Amino acid sequence: MQINDQNLLSDDEIKLTDELIVAYLQENPEFFNRQADFVTTLRLPDHQRGTISLVERQLSQQRHKIHNLEEEITQLMVIANQNEQLFALYSDLYLRLLDCTTAVELLDCLHQATTQLLSLDALKLWLVKPAKVSHSALINNNCAEIIENRLSKDEYYFGRLQQSEQTLIFGESNAGSVVLVRLMHNQEDIGFLAISSQDAEHFDPRMDTLLLGQFKKLVAKLLHQQLF
Structure with a gap:
């Protein structure tokens, strides 16, 4: 071969x-x-x-991995502590909301919790049906188009709004971020809550909605009782 x-x-x-x-x-x-x-x-x-x-x-690589793990554990502990404080705040807020006997008290409590306890910028409420009370938190402009564009498929909207939407809801433009929360009771639309922050990154689409989901159910029920 x-x-x-x-x-x-x-x-x-x-x-x-x-x-x-x-x-x-x-x-x-x-x-x-x-x-x-x-x-x-x-x-x-x-x-x-x-x-x-x-x-x-x-050894250097192992030390680097250990350092990264320690940082992750520290971050998780900080998040856990923040969640614990937030849970306690929500629990206290629920009790205060349940003690409200009028629609004005309910709206005052919501506004105070948002601006003082949570240190956020503003809270506004838009109702599908006209309310029988007057309050600074109530939106008088017609926001039916906003709820259709932002909340027709989702219960929440996190992020930025167009300037025209900001003006309709808050009366002025806001450079920060917002969360819109669709309120429903017995499958019937009540309206939506709008909460704003001066921080453009505060309300992010990746935010967990567990506590917010419980909050919106209670608020929708109480608003239905007090306003309609």
Whole structure:
């Protein structure tokens, strides 16, 4: 059998790549055991210390992972503490809302909780049917188009509004962010709550709505009792 020399590649013609080296090491896990002296003397480039050993590189990577995990745990603890405070605030607010005996008291309580307890900018309420009371939190403009555009498919809208929408709801433009909460009772539309923040990033579509969902059900029920 004659071998065609043209089908053979010399060592000089073989180009090593990262992929080839990785594949070789994966197929030969005993390589480093066979080359123990090489592993001991192997030096790797490091941006801070010039060169380090393989063991030092592994220790550095482990320290980096541990540091990242510690930061994640700290962030989770902060979030958990914030959620605990928010839950306590909502629980207190529910009791205060249940104690309201008139529509004006109810709207006062909602406004105070929003602007003072939650440190947000403003709260407004638009009702499908005209209210029998007068209150600064009530929207007198027709916002039927807003509820159709922003809340026809979702119970909440988080983010920015167009300037015309801001003016209809708040009477002025707002550079911050808002949440719109659709209010329904017994499958009937009552209207929506609009809460604004000066912080453009405060109300984000990724926000959790668990507490907000409980809040809107209670508010819708109480508004239905007091206003209609």
